Amino acid sequence: MDRASGFWKSVWTGLQSRYLSPALITCILIGGQVTFGFLESLGQTLTAILSSVLTEFALGRLTWGVWPGLISAYITGISVGILIRSPLFWPYALCSVLSIASKYVLRWRGRHLWNPSNFGVSIMLFLAPEVVAGLSIQWGNTLSVMVIIWVLGSAALWRLRRFHICAVYVISFLAFALIRCAFTGQAYLTSIAPITGPMYQLFIFFMITDPKTTVLTRKGQCFVAFLVAFVEMILRLNEAIYAPFYALFIVGPAANAFEIWRKAKATTDEHG
Amino acid sequence: MNREDSGIEERRPNRVVRILVVVFFGLLLVALGAMKWGGEQEEKVSGTGSERYGFYLKEVGKQVGIDFVHEAPVLDAKLDHIMPIIASMGAAVSVVDYDRDGWQDLYVASSRRGSLNRLYRNIEGTGFRDVASDLGVADVNRGGVSMGSVWGDYDNDGFEDLFLYKWGRPELFRNLDGKAFERVTETAGLPGWINAGSAIWVDYDCDGYLDIFVAGYWPESLNLWDLETTRMMPESFEYANNGGRKYLLRNSGDGTFEDVTVQVGIASRRWTLAVGAADLNGSGFPDLFLSNDYGISELYVNEGGKRFVEMGEQAGVGRQPKSGMNAAFGDVLNRGDLAIYETNISQAGVLIQGNNLWVPMGDETLRFENLAGAMGVDLGGWSFGAQFGDLNNDGALDIVLTNGYVSADGSGNYWYDFSQVAGGHSAIISDAKNWPPMRGRSLAGRQTKRVWVNDGAGQFVEVAQAVGVQDRFDGRAVALVDLWNRGVLDVVVANQRGPLLLYRNTVRAEANWIGFDLFGQQSNRSAIGARVQVFWNGEVQVQEVLGGSGYAAQNQRPLHFGLGEGAAVDSVAIRWPSGHMQMFYTPDVRRVHRILEN
Numbered sequence: 001m002d003r004a005s006g007f008w009k010s011v012w013t014g015l016q017s018r019y020l021s022p023a024l025i026t027c028i029l030i031g032g033q034v035t036f037g038f039l040e041s042l043g044q045t046l047t048a049i050l051s052s053v054l055t056e057f058a059l060g061r062l063t064w065g066v067w068p069g070l071i072s073a074y075i076t077g078i079s080v081g082i083l084i085r086s087p088l089f090w091p092y093a094l095c096s097v098l099s100i101a102s103k104y105v106l107r108w109r110g111r112h113l114w115n116p117s118n119f120g121v122s123i124m125l126f127l128a129p130e131v132v133a134g135l136s137i138q139w140g141n142t143l144s145v146m147v148i149i150w151v152l153g154s155a156a157l158w159r160l161r162r163f164h165i166c167a168v169y170v171i172s173f174l175a176f177a178l179i180r181c182a183f184t185g186q187a188y189l190t191s192i193a194p195i196t197g198p199m200y201q202l203f204i205f206f207m208i209t210d211p212k213t214t215v216l217t218r219k220g221q222c223f224v225a226f227l228v229a230f231v232e233m234i235l236r237l238n239e240a241i242y243a244p245f246y247a248l249f250i251v252g253p254a255a256n257a258f259e260i261w262r263k264a265k266a267t268t269d270e271h272g
Numbered sequence: 273m274n275r276e277d278s279g280i281e282e283r284r285p286n287r288v289v290r291i292l293v294v295v296f297f298g299l300l301l302v303a304l305g306a307m308k309w310g311g312e313q314e315e316k317v318s319g320t321g322s323e324r325y326g327f328y329l330k331e332v333g334k335q336v337g338i339d340f341v342h343e344a345p346v347l348d349a350k351l352d353h354i355m356p357i358i359a360s361m362g363a364a365v366s367v368v369d370y371d372r373d374g375w376q377d378l379y380v381a382s383s384r385r386g387s388l389n390r391l392y393r394n395i396e397g398t399g400f401r402d403v404a405s406d407l408g409v410a411d412v413n414r415g416g417v418s419m420g421s422v423w424g425d426y427d428n429d430g431f432e433d434l435f436l437y438k439w440g441r442p443e444l445f446r447n448l449d450g451k452a453f454e455r456v457t458e459t460a461g462l463p464g465w466i467n468a469g470s471a472i473w474v475d476y477d478c479d480g481y482l483d484i485f486v487a488g489y490w491p492e493s494l495n496l497w498d499l500e501t502t503r504m505m506p507e508s509f510e511y512a513n514n515g516g517r518k519y520l521l522r523n524s525g526d527g528t529f530e531d532v533t534v535q536v537g538i539a540s541r542r543w544t545l546a547v548g549a550a551d552l553n554g555s556g557f558p559d560l561f562l563s564n565d566y567g568i569s570e571l572y573v574n575e576g577g578k579r580f581v582e583m584g585e586q587a588g589v590g591r592q593p594k595s596g597m598n599a600a601f602g603d604v605l606n607r608g609d610l611a612i613y614e615t616n617i618s619q620a621g622v623l624i625q626g627n628n629l630w631v632p633m634g635d636e637t638l639r640f641e642n643l644a645g646a647m648g649v650d651l652g653g654w655s656f657g658a659q660f661g662d663l664n665n666d667g668a669l670d671i672v673l674t675n676g677y678v679s680a681d682g683s684g685n686y687w688y689d690f691s692q693v694a695g696g697h698s699a700i701i702s703d704a705k706n707w708p709p710m711r712g713r714s715l716a717g718r719q720t721k722r723v724w725v726n727d728g729a730g731q732f733v734e735v736a737q738a739v740g741v742q743d744r745f746d747g748r749a750v751a752l753v754d755l756w757n758r759g760v761l762d763v764v765v766a767n768q769r770g771p772l773l774l775y776r777n778t779v780r781a782e783a784n785w786i787g788f789d790l791f792g793q794q795s796n797r798s799a800i801g802a803r804v805q806v807f808w809n810g811e812v813q814v815q816e817v818l819g820g821s822g823y824a825a826q827n828q829r830p831l832h833f834g835l836g837e838g839a840a841v842d843s844v845a846i847r848w849p850s851g852h853m854q855m856f857y858t859p860d861v862r863r864v865h866r867i868l869e870n
Binding site for chain 1: 285286289290293294296297300301304305307308509510511568591592593619620621622623624625626642644645650651687688689691692693694695696697698699700701705706707708709
């Protein structure tokens with residue numbers, strides 16, 4: 001009886017972890033759209049989700065000969081559907097395809113290097129600025145929705161044992177904002193204004209904390225989060241509007257590559 | 273937290289497929305790169321605009337005696353650090369034949385306290401002379417400053433009267449037989465202070481007297497020259513609801529106006545920058561479309577001239593928050609119904625809202641879909657005023673759009689700082705002191721204008737450079753008018769801190785046209801709200817006489833229809849605001865028909 005109960009408990013726990021992220025991002029999507037209509041359009045977001053899922057399905061099947069899990073593609077699709085803004089449909093589809101394809105192409109020693117949606121969104125913002133911009137809107141005019149999302153997101157991160165990444169990044173961002181103020185003479189509130197928007201929440205909850213594209217050690221994760229905030233500060237001082245995406249685009253894969261290289265070297269040394 | 277793992281087992285990949293995927297991935301990136309770096313080359317135009325598109329525009333303002341340069345407001349010193357973006361409005365132009373001599377004149381607004389507005393009288397096509405001071409409508413920028421003007425014959429005496437809206441006290445000037453203007457603001461009972469973004473004349477209850485709709489932009493409690501607080505900015509870039517109130521002022525018929533806004537169900541406090549009135553659902557009563565900055569648009573459907581019901585969301589036009597700055601109506605598909613052109617902001621790499629072209633779904637319901645992207649009129653920079661008009665007389669309505677927000681003298685741009693604060697929470701964005709100082713930087717300045725030619729089959733082609741529109745001023749208002757009575761639409765553009773531009777249009781001679789100058793009898797004398805349908809060559813186009821259109825502008829009151837080469841008109845149907853219908857068969861083309869309501 002105990003064994004059976006333990007089994008079901010572990011299944012339930014597994015399910016909770018497995019579906020925590022998609023559940024949270026679905027809540028953000030639905031909540032944001034129903035309360036504030038924050039999407040460019042539902043059709044465009046559905047295009048992103050569908051493109052993402054179909055690409056994952058096709059590439060997973062053709063490349064590896066397996067039926068891939070589609071949860072990650074679903075999350076990527078929603079992230080893309082929320083994070084980029086364009087009056088056209090094709091950028092949503094293309095961004096999703098690039099995001100998913102990056103997992104299959106930009107790999108080293110069995111690991112993909114970039115967070116998929118970070119790769120796709122950064123590439124689109126950099127290469128297609130004529131038709132694509134980033135999410136820049138707010139959760140309406142009330143604090144309550146923003147606070148709810150922060151609380152839910154933080155609780156989910158805690159549950160997944162990744163809250164430390166979020167905490168280090170946010171503290172670093174707030175501290176570096178002071179340095180930016182010293183350089184630019186801006187009001188501190190202005191410097192931290194971007195982090196009050198949903199773009200940062202998605203960035204923090206679904207990009208810098210992505211288990212597959214963060215380094216493995218806790219200390220390393222904290223250091224990388226700090227480094228992302230630092231590079232972001234440099235980019236912000238150079239007036240890069242999408243600084244967080246570009247910072248993660250630069251730091252994330254470099255950190256992963258370094259870790260992979262070090263691990264491989266250690267293995268070689270061990271055997272050599 | 274994102275579990276963006278692929279579910280991929282660490283198996284050996286199919287090498288052929290992997291290579292194909294890598295190639296495909298690379299090609300996508302190359303294609304995007306080509307779009308970024310290859311797309312910056314300007315189109316090489318062969319031939320002149322006249323040869324290719326059937327018309328050519330030449331700026332002739334100074335040559336014909338127009339030497340006006342707009343002066344911007346200078347507001348409370350607490351706003352000095354962001355003054356260029358706060359004081360970024362006021363350039364406006366409205367068209368009127370104020371003296372009924374058969375030649376269209378221009379009224380132009382300036383916005384510095386004490387600066388003078390101009391009334392350019394059209395001297396029978398030989399040039400223009402400013403008569404504003406002589407007639408008493410020049411020195412009006414006291415008690416607030418001008419933001420725009422609209423003309424309508426509110427007392428039905430046959431002469432168009434002037435309503436001037438301001439950041440400040442609105443003014444009404446009665447036209448005394450085209451010889452002078454009498455200021456009747458107090459006796460008319462107008463509100464004391466409105467920080468207005470837009471206004472129109474509209475006979476909302478079709479009682480034969482023109483009413484006034486004024487849309488507040490800043491809250492009316494603010495004196496922008498003497499602020500008590502800097503917490504006066506929009507509370508959000510997308511969901512702001514703390515703007516100025518709206519006013520529907522009903523004309524009592526005795527020279528006074530009554531505020532019936534609440535009574536008819538209008539309660540918006542959005543940041544309206546443009547308002548348009550046209551019968552969008554065929555009810556015979558004009559509906560109101562509000563193009564709102566910092567939020568969604570609103571559509572107030574007129575229920576029998578008794579009340580308005582806001583149906584923006586149901587109609588599809590009020591779902592997505594953008595930065596609405598224009599409201600113009602045009603039958604772009606020649607189907608006998610009116611689309612709405614609403615401008616917004618598009619800045620590469622920063623903010624791609626895209627303009628909206630709200631085209632009726634064509635069913636029995638009042639629903640619109642945004643076809644701006646599909647028809648190629650979505651990206652217009654930081655767009656302000658735009659108008660529909662058949663520039664080449666080919667029978668399809670084209671679009672002229674002006675744009676550009678703040679062109680400063682210094683180097684650098686303000687976009688980064690703007691994006692920081694615009695994305696911030698209400699507590700941050702709503703306080704002007706949190707907005708970073710501009711320090712002489714531009715924001716969406718020196719932009720190229722747009723002239724979109726309608727191919728008649730649902731696509732527009734951008735031809736501004738090719739047809740001679742090459743200015744880069746910070747454009748605000750556009751008005752279309754036949755200034756030389758030649759049967760073509762010329763283009764007038766009012767620029768913020770810039771000159772009034774007058775683009776004279778030269779159109780291929782073979783293209784036919786027809787015009788209608790309407791005068792109401794049971795309906796209001798200006799015939800504002802009259803609906804004209806022209807049937808020719810199996811086509812139909814509808815236009816309405818409007819009491820204001822675009823942004824801070826009013827086109828000429830006579831309606832102009834291009835017809836195409838050698839075309840003749842089969843019939844014309846006029847529906848007057850009174851409900852009367854008039855039909856004409858095979859009217860002469862190439863002339864303006866003066867029609868009195870029967």
